Amino acid sequence: MKWNKVKTIISFTFSDNIRMKRTFALIALFILLFVTSMRFTAITFIRQALRTPHLRKAPDFSLLFFQNLLSNLALLLPFIGVMFGYDVVSGERERGTLRIILVQPIYRDEFLLGKFLGSLITMIFIITVSMSISTGISAALYGIVLNTSILWKFLLVILISTLYSTAWYAISLLVSIFSRRTSISALISIAIALIVIVIAPIIVTTYVMMTNPPPIFTGSESPQSRQSMIREWAMKVQRIQAQLTSFLPDTQFRRLIRSIVIVKNDLALSELILETSKAMLQSALSLTYIILLAILPLIASFIVFIKQELK
Amino acid sequence: MVELAIETSNLVKVFKSGKRIIRAIDNVSIKVPKGVIFGLLGPNGAGKTTLLSILIGLTLPTSGSGKVLGYDIIKESIEIRKRTGVLPENFGFYEHLTPVENLRLIAKLNDIPENETEKRIKEILDLVGLREHTRKRVGEFSRGMKQRLGLASALLKDPELLLLDEPTVGIDPKGVKEFRDLVVKLTREGKTVVISTHLLRELGSLCNFVAIIREGRILIEGSVSDIINRFMKEKGFLYKILFEGELEDSLLQELRSLSGVESISIRDQELIIKCNTDQGEKLYETITKYRLQLREFTLVKPTLEEIFLSYLRGESS
Numbered sequence: 358m359k360w361n362k363v364k365t366i367i368s369f370t371f372s373d374n375i376r377m378k379r380t381f382a383l384i385a386l387f388i389l390l391f392v393t394s395m396r397f398t399a400i401t402f403i404r405q406a407l408r409t410p411h412l413r414k415a416p417d418f419s420l421l422f423f424q425n426l427l428s429n430l431a432l433l434l435p436f437i438g439v440m441f442g443y444d445v446v447s448g449e450r451e452r453g454t455l456r457i458i459l460v461q462p463i464y465r466d467e468f469l470l471g472k473f474l475g476s477l478i479t480m481i482f483i484i485t486v487s488m489s490i491s492t493g494i495s496a497a498l499y500g501i502v503l504n505t506s507i508l509w510k511f512l513l514v515i516l517i518s519t520l521y522s523t524a525w526y527a528i529s530l531l532v533s534i535f536s537r538r539t540s541i542s543a544l545i546s547i548a549i550a551l552i553v554i555v556i557a558p559i560i561v562t563t564y565v566m567m568t569n570p571p572p573i574f575t576g577s578e579s580p581q582s583r584q585s586m587i588r589e590w591a592m593k594v595q596r597i598q599a600q601l602t603s604f605l606p607d608t609q610f611r612r613l614i615r616s617i618v619i620v621k622n623d624l625a626l627s628e629l630i631l632e633t634s635k636a637m638l639q640s641a642l643s644l645t646y647i648i649l650l651a652i653l654p655l656i657a658s659f660i661v662f663i664k665q666e667l668k
Numbered sequence: 669m670v671e672l673a674i675e676t677s678n679l680v681k682v683f684k685s686g687k688r689i690i691r692a693i694d695n696v697s698i699k700v701p702k703g704v705i706f707g708l709l710g711p712n713g714a715g716k717t718t719l720l721s722i723l724i725g726l727t728l729p730t731s732g733s734g735k736v737l738g739y740d741i742i743k744e745s746i747e748i749r750k751r752t753g754v755l756p757e758n759f760g761f762y763e764h765l766t767p768v769e770n771l772r773l774i775a776k777l778n779d780i781p782e783n784e785t786e787k788r789i790k791e792i793l794d795l796v797g798l799r800e801h802t803r804k805r806v807g808e809f810s811r812g813m814k815q816r817l818g819l820a821s822a823l824l825k826d827p828e829l830l831l832l833d834e835p836t837v838g839i840d841p842k843g844v845k846e847f848r849d850l851v852v853k854l855t856r857e858g859k860t861v862v863i864s865t866h867l868l869r870e871l872g873s874l875c876n877f878v879a880i881i882r883e884g885r886i887l888i889e890g891s892v893s894d895i896i897n898r899f900m901k902e903k904g905f906l907y908k909i910l911f912e913g914e915l916e917d918s919l920l921q922e923l924r925s926l927s928g929v930e931s932i933s934i935r936d937q938e939l940i941i942k943c944n945t946d947q948g949e950k951l952y953e954t955i956t957k958y959r960l961q962l963r964e965f966t967l968v969k970p971t972l973e974e975i976f977l978s979y980l981r982g983e984s985s
Contacts, residue, residue, distance in 0.1 A: 365776040376764070453760025457821060460724060460754035461777040462746045666683065667726050 366471020438525025707875030753822030763807030
């Protein structure tokens, strides 16, 4: 493998992606979504504070900030991956540019690696820029202090987010290698993302609710026992739901981010690094899951693309 | 001994489409000497593109072997592509970029030094007649202009060998003429040009070596003159004689009695004689012996197109 060929494809892919409208549309969408949802988070926070006046300390607003960030990331990251993956090979094939590139002295793995790394840099750029702007706006609007702790967590969230986006990119890349047409590749990739992120949780919730209906009161129960019955039912439903959705990438990603975010903020940097490392180790299964989700389709993509017939 | 640019031996390519097995290339053995214009002629779907793809390593053969510029088509395809300019069929360029930006990418992939790239791009765009369109985006180009840019991308690395798949599709007649002139110029510089086409009228006469391919099989291969001679030996030699004055019966009888003469037809002042061997000299001698005044005496050679069609119809073996 010649690194200069890979570099050529990386820089070409990155500069090509940066010129695309979709890059800026994604950044704009992320910021808009984040700032809008941050407003609702702030309202929830105020209501929460009003409802719990007996608390000695006000709830941690930075935690809510990260929770809000997590919701937006969980929704947008798969689509960032899909957006840059669905036409990597099918698009080049459809436009005929794949033909003109592969008749040059370049190996297919050099081409695909260049494409992948170029897209990876683009995704890092989009995630970093949109998260930085969103955080900046939030900090200015809601007075979040950007201390070392938040910045360190912010950096880790960027890394994990890039990994999660890469997983979706790799899945779409594999689809694009098999698809003859870009439209079909886009359709399949979006369908997979929608099924995994939106439809599967709905199905799970519906199934859990149908198989575990809420308790029916006879009228003879005391208010305390009714409350405990409802609590027991809610906990059971939540437990089953968590078990059933644990195989979804979305759940693993949320679990991983949450484990980092809940680490205390008022720690020295060295302690913070140690604590976040411990938190990540505790979520090692989730991390491994996301890494495998990125690597396996990527390896499959390379194998299929190298062996694929190109008349 | 003739130096060969391409040499293949019993190349076979089998594609599986569901339960169907398609033999796209069937025992193809060809020899392309260096410095010639080689025409790979055949109808659509004959296997021309697959054969070219195998030659540059885009597709691996199911069996058989081959060498291009002395490099093995299976193990050394990168070396082949370093030295070969390829104009593939149904290619495309990045439409949002200018031709110069597209060619810069091709130059980088071919390790052309950066200080030479711009000069080379200018020269090539000049050569293919796109110098005035460097500021346009490729998306604004006509089909013919894109085809010229494709040719420019193939020529950019100054290759020893050019493989051009249907190079004149979409080019207007003026463009075709310019393309033909360019190919002749390139072969004068010592380059070998392989043209795969079904457009015989446009490019057939340009080639000095050809191979006719149908259903993955090479039906005939060799120099154009050799192929014409072989075809005439198989189909017969046709002489067209235009004369003045009266045609004597005795002359006709003597012509009919000559060995090898198959048929004679007369129409006004024209005599068409078909022979199974080359009887030109004997016919001429006999006619002049009878003092018939000749206006024309020609051996009617079949065109490459006629030979091509005859092979495709299965009339020739």
